[in-house]
Amino acid sequence: MEVMERYIRSRGEAFLSRPNINAVGIGYKMVGGKRTDQLAVQFSVDSKVAVPESLDSEPIPETVSFEGVEFPTDVVQRSFKTDYQLVAAPQKDRRKQRLDPIVPGVSIGHRSATAGTLGAIVMDRQSGLPVMLSNWHVLHTPEGEIGDPVVQPGRYDDNRTDENVVGTLVRSHLGLAGDCAIASLDARHFDGTILDLGRAVNRIAKAELDDKVVKSGRTTGVTRGVVTRVSMVTQLNYGDGIVEKIGGFEISLDPNFRPPSDEISKGGDSGSAWMAIGADGKPSDIMIGLHFGGDAEDSDGEYALACQAHSVFEKLEIEPVPANATVQEVRAENVLATGYDPAFLGEELPLPTFTPTARKDLASLDEKAELRYCHFSVWLSRARRLPRMVAWNIDGATIQYLGRKGLDFVKDERGDLEDYQIGDELYAGNPFDRGHVARRADLCWGSDEEAARANRDSFYFTNMTPQHERFNQSKLKGLWGKLENAVFDEAEPDDLKVSLFAGPILASDDPHYTKPDEGLDVQVPTEFWKIVLFVDRGALALRGFILTQRDLVKKVVRAETLELDEFRWFQVPIADIGAKTGIRFPAVWNKLERLPAPQALGAGPAGARLIESDADFFA
Known part of the structure; x- marks a missing residue:
């Protein structure tokens, strides 16, 4: 039958150009109006006539040969x-x-x-x-x-x-x-x-x-x-x-x-x-x-x-x-899960891409690496089972203050994504907390339905990275979110709208945390990056930052103790972030970047600038 199928693909259209033939396919040969068990290339004609030439049509041969195989033909009258x-x-x-x-x-x-x-x-x-x-x-x-x-x-x-x-x-x-x-x-x-x-x-x-x-x-x-x-x-x-x-x-x-x-x-x-x-x-x-x-x-x-x-x-x-889905359930699960909006700030900016190595490492859903949720998107590392990049939008004018009662941290079970997430097995009996990359509070905006869905979506492990529990100690609470607070307090973005990209820096020399009895071996990131995009007096702008234990000004690598007081914010060129993460930022982003002046307080030779207070983020 496969040879017959190839024959029809190769010759079928030519037969359909004849005036009296309207269809061609594979079927059982008909003899005397009854079906036989013999497969044939079957031609439908508008009418059977004794002399085909009278219809300006060539006669159909009783057998045809293709790729060295001979098989019978059959003619049936159907239109x-x-x-x-x-x-x-x-x-x-x-x-x-x-x-x-x-x-x-x-x-x-x-x-x-x-x-x-x-x-x-x-x-x-x-x-x-x-x-x-x-x-x-x-x-x-x-x-x-x-x-x-x-x-x-x-x-x-x-x-x-x-x-x-x-x-x-x-x-x-x-x-x-x-x-x-x-x-x-x-x-x-x-x-x-x-x-x-x-x-x-x-x-x-x-x-x-x-x-x-x-x-x-x-x-x-x-x-x-x-x-x-x-x-x-x-x-x-x-x-x-x-x-x-x-x-x-x-x-x-x-x-x-x-x-x-x-x-x-x-x-x-x-x-x-x-x-x-x-x-x-x-x-x-x-x-x-x-x-x-x-x-x-x-x-x-x-x-x-x-x-x-x-x-x-x-x-x-x-x-x-x-x-058993209803239209309301489908819409709740899909209409609101539109992901990061690249045109959120009024001008559509191209998304970052990845180096070939980083791109091969990304998990996918329906052959797409961008995993979409309500108000944010995730690009997930299969090898590290952590987010490589998260992108989200914040509408400060419609923020809603929602609690987390009844919400649990869960794995995203769509497709095979569950295989590429680290769940609660990492966070029991150690000093690590589940750290949101896109902060829960930043995602809860828009209509009541949107805010509730974003609140729930923020708890997927695809949006989590291990952070030392001292990130949440009272005297330094909110270290990861200081940047978002500063952009609203210090930069005063137009329309109170901000877009962010962030993630852990997945370095090959990150320390391992293991639980041998459970077969768990996880490399824990010690550096994190974040880029903020906003509109300042009608003009798009962006700045890049790294949260690290390393002294990027003096270029001194401190002991990787994972203690919170070793972590500090630095403003850096986004090219440095790209070199560390395997992420390629579009050329147009470079034109929007606002780098610290070389003579700025704390600026190092590579353009890194230590952030010592919230006011320094946008100085």
């Missing part, structure tokens, strides 16, 4: 059309009514289109939000564009489109990857359980020959089928001069479950999710296809067309919604 054009009078059953919560299997469409089917509620990987999945020709249409309103039910079922807007078109695709689109879910609650199937889309799989499947569509409701052709490429006319080749597979009626109408699909079923039938004979939670077309009236049987689910999900950058 296809898209399934969104409706012909029957609307029936006001539940599938065609306005619903809240909205569920898959019901009428939906572009505001100016007729109606199709909402196939599934899925998660947009770009935004982390729940979105609605259907076809390009249902949600986008030839006349539409990104951002257009989407209505539920579709206009054919209820022409009060202004009242029925449920979201807007987010992304779409029409081509070999499929006929597919997603729309935002803005104005309704949702239940991802597909109507009359009792299952939501929790997994996806690739369709194979003889797979048994079921769909729930706007027009024909629940129908069952069997996959009869795979690796298909079908050419369809979408109107307005749009003719596209769509990849996917073919489904025929399951003879053991014939619907009353004997129709596997009709107009309005486009966008339905084809779900795999489980071993128990019931619908599973596995989606294998997205319905996009049905057979024409003069075809030799009942057939439907579907895009491969895995191809659609990859192209649209979507994934299944977590089981």
Whole structure:
């Protein structure tokens, strides 16, 4: 079959250019109207004729050879059309009514289109939000564009489109990857359980020959089928001069479950999710296809067309919604977890990057190294299991003073992140405290919902680094946060807004703390860095600092006793921070940097300046 698949990828489009051929795929050869057990390259034609040349088409050979392998061909008379054009009078059953919560299997469409089917509620990987999945020709249409309103039910079922807007078109695709689109879910609650199937889309799989499947569509409701052709490429006319080749597979009626109408699909079923039938004979939670077309009236049987689910999900950058999630829960977990905002100070500044070695060490989630939380982002070292860099924003005008009652330090369990965090196993029976890199108090701003979420997010171990307990002794309490206090007290930033980057300096010679009985060996950082960005009288500015046991002016390395009175703040060039951390700061940052003057009190030859009081931070 693999050779056949490569043959279709290589030659399929050439065959579709012939006037009478409308589809090509792999299926079982038909003889005398009955299926044989022999696989063949199967061609669909609009009509069979004795003399193909009369249709200006070359005859299809009985066998073809490719890569040294010979296999048979088969010709079947079938023609296809898209399934969104409706012909029957609307029936006001539940599938065609306005619903809240909205569920898959019901009428939906572009505001100016007729109606199709909402196939599934899925998660947009770009935004982390729940979105609605259907076809390009249902949600986008030839006349539409990104951002257009989407209505539920579709206009054919209820022409009060202004009242029925449920979201807007987010992304779409029409081509070999499929006929597919997603729309935002803005104005309704949702239940991802597909109507009359009792299952939501929790997994996806690739369709194979003889797979048994079921769909729930706007027009024909629940129908069952069997996959009869795979690796298909079908050419369809979408109107307005749009003719596209769509990849996917073919489904025929399951003879053991014939619907009353004997129709596997009709107009309005486009966008339905084809779900795999489980071993128990019931619908599973596995989606294998997205319905996009049905057979024409003069075809030799009942057939439907579907895009491969895995191809659609990859192209649209979507994934299944977590089981039993509600729109409120999804939004609480994703809408607020937008991370660090690079345009927070009015001008969008590029993020720092990393040296190749540091970049390879970063943990990732969904192939992205930036781990986003409410008001802050983390870049996590896999080897050290500590944050390499944390970035956050502070809106001093909307700070809320929240307690920490009921909040525990926890590991972030998304993906495989748990493997790259040090938890409570480090902090028992020793002088180390869990030190927030982004201070909890700095993150609690904005709406009540935002502040509460940021307060909770601040306790993830991805935002923690071990700090000696004497950081919190009364006479020197808040040493790590002195800089944030000083920027508001001394620098007086415009609009009381500040952005910060910080983290431990993960040096190769950091001392080890071990618990042999528990197999614990952690290198404890002895230096920390912080960069503050702010707007001063309309101009962006930044300064870099290091909190260290080392005397950066006299260049004397003190004994690494981890005692608090050895730690002091120094202002340093951000280039020095980059050299120590493997972080590359953008060139534009250098233009914003305010370095101490060489003659400044306490300035050393390398531009480091000892901070002896809060007033010195921004002197």
